[in-house]
Amino acid sequence: NAAGTASYGQLIEGIPTADMSPDDDPWDAGQQQYLMAVKHTADNRYRVNIGVVNPTAIEARYRIQGYGSDGNCPPGGCAHFFIDVPPYAMVQESDPFAGWQGGEWNAVWIQVRCQTEGAGGFSYASVVDNETNDAFFVRAAHN
Numbered sequence: 001n002a003a004g005t006a007s008y009g010q011l012i013e014g015i016p017t018a019d020m021s022p023d024d025d026p027w028d029a030g031q032q033q034y035l036m037a038v039k040h041t042a043d044n045r046y047r048v049n050i051g052v053v054n055p056t057a058i059e060a061r062y063r064i065q066g067y068g069s070d071g072n073c074p075p076g077g078c079a080h081f082f083i084d085v086p087p088y089a090m091v092q093e094s095d096p097f098a099g100w101q102g103g104e105w106n107a108v109w110i111q112v113r114c115q116t117e118g119a120g121g122f123s124y125a126s127v128v129d130n131e132t133n134d135a136f137f138v139r140a141a142h143n
Contacts, residue, residue: 020055020120021112021140033112033140037097037125039105049126051092052112054085060119061085062112066097069107076101085121092126112140 021033037048054060062083068074079100085091097108112123125138 020122021114033121033123035110035112035123035125035138035140036107037110037138038107038127039097044103045130047095047128047130048097049092049094049128050096050110050112051090051124051126052083052085053090053122053124054087054119055122056119057087058116058119059084059086060114060116060121062114062121062123064093064096064123065111065113066100067109067111069105069109071109074101082115110140 037050039046039048050064052062052064062085063080064083065078065080067078079097081093081096083091083093097105097110100108110123110125112121114121123140125140126135127138128135
């Protein structure tokens, strides 16, 4: 911070590439990555950033879809968007689900699917406290 008494950031541990989620295979949905993201919206205190890492040599497209806390699409439908990530790169979207359901949710399941043949990826959520800028890292896991 400005006074030099504190620093902000989050620890992101190394992840073996063997844990990478491969390209989307409709016969093997168990290979997709899921994460639980928690957000409190009553006072806009938290934001949930979603990141995707492409450790492959080809540009890849990923579909990111949000589900209700019970794993189903809530009334009004599931939210989704796409991210294109260059080879050996990462992209982090700033709070892409902020307006979903009017911002009134406290937990959602997010699924990340790689849609490019021969590619794969990792995904994560970075949940940030807007008052302190403290963040915690949520690594996605295979379902």
